[in-house]
Amino acid sequence: MVFSKLKSLPLFLTLLIAGLFVLLPLGSSAEFSLRQPTKQNHGFDNYVWFISQPEFGHYMGVSFSLAAVSALILLVLLVPTVVWLNLKGQKLRPFVDFITLMPLVIPVVALAIGAQNSLPEFAQTNQFILSFLYAVLAMPYAYRTLDTGLKAIPLQTISEAARGLGANWFRTIVRVITPIIRGTVLSALFMTLALSFGEYTITSLLHWDTFTTWVTVISQANVMGAIALSVFSLVAIFIFLLLVGLFIKPAASQVAKEEE
């Protein structure tokens, strides 16, 4: 279908080279992960091996709960703030834009050292401190996603209508605005989940064990298993994010559809 629309050779060549660039390592490592050296054939032995490790379920659970908490923190913090900024806080916008962008500018290693140096003992001994730091790292993406989504809807009119009908601010944000921008909220949520799930730098520098650091640990015992696990986690995150992109419509098109 796409191919019938190819207008020219340069476009075709670009797609071919880009496709090879993306798919060759992916396909080739998938093939590698299916090799069974002892049996001289291909099969799912390496996959069966890592799934049968007791740590597999354990670390999946750990990483998933850390990621879920960080997504929750970010949404509870950001949705009201970004609504507020778009309604009344225009003066503070440059300042908030700036501080939410900084995690992209500062190397993660520096933040990890700082967290280790400054956070109090009780925070450092609780693994959920990672959720807060993951939330900081996902902040630039989540903030901008929500901001773009809110700019696409007639926020002022909607909130005045809700307030006029007697809803307080809490109800307006939770029951009226959030459902309208649900697509945007969900994509911010899933992006935060994916980023948190794959975070390695802070996790390993603060000496915590999660799913991502476990890959390094098992590579010392079974390289083939570690490669299978890597392919599994990369492909799972690709599919997850692509599905999110396909099924969650951005707020703008949602509103346009509802207005038709």
Add this chain to the structure above:
Amino acid sequence: MNQPEISTLDRKGASKRGTLSGQSLGLILGVLPLVAFMGVFFFWPLWSVLWSSFEDNFGAFTLKNFEVALGEPYRTAFSNSITLGLISAITSAIPGAIIAYIIESRGSQKLRQFIASISSVLSTTGGVPLAFMFIAAYGAEGSATALLRAFGINIYAGSFTLYSLAGVIFVYSYFMVPTMVIVFSPAVHGIRREWQEAAKNLGATTAQFWRRVGIPLLFPSFISSLLLLFAAAFSAYATARAMTSGSVALVPLMIGNLVDGNVINDQMNLGKALAMGMVIVSLVAMIPYLLIQRRASRWQQ
């Protein structure tokens, strides 16, 4: 890395200005939770790194940490990391820019959206799994290596190994090229067809259009994207660590070794001075990036 492009920063939207001055307290209260959160979990830790980098083991002021951080072997590590950042940025920015241009100018709406979503997914890859994926595919036994050899390309003909600086640059391109496509596409999109037509009507050839209009317009965006890629490659940690396991001296890895206690140094705040060095290099790259993006976003709407 960046899903929502950063150029959306500072767009219009500030239509209503000047709320009553009595409300300014309320104004600040609205953003207080976010500012407090960033303060505690981001700015406070960074401030403590800055502060401690000037302290000796007993908490007295010293410049010794920075003296050591600027000497060997850390000087080499900084120069390796900066080289890695520069080469990686240039080798990924050029193909990324070409892909962005061809897709934006010739692709259908559907194809552009497809490429955008694929790029945003690929730009988030990295970490240890990416390193293992490349080791499996392009290692000596990998089928990608075998396939390329069948087409006459032997990547191991020279002195190339995946576990060197060149190898790391090769692996980084997997997320850097898509990042370039994301950050550079809005700029290419901003070169409006009308401009090209206007130039043509005034008698310009295609080459003249590019030399006088297109390239001067795109150049700042290209440089700013390059700076963003530089900062990403310069500070990446996980992939480099999994790939080289210490065989290439890079600053983030050296900091990691100090933190993990793999390397014993009698100055306990040396790692903080190295981290401040990284922050300074990143700021030098990112401040021009933000300024250029701000200017460019004026005509990219």
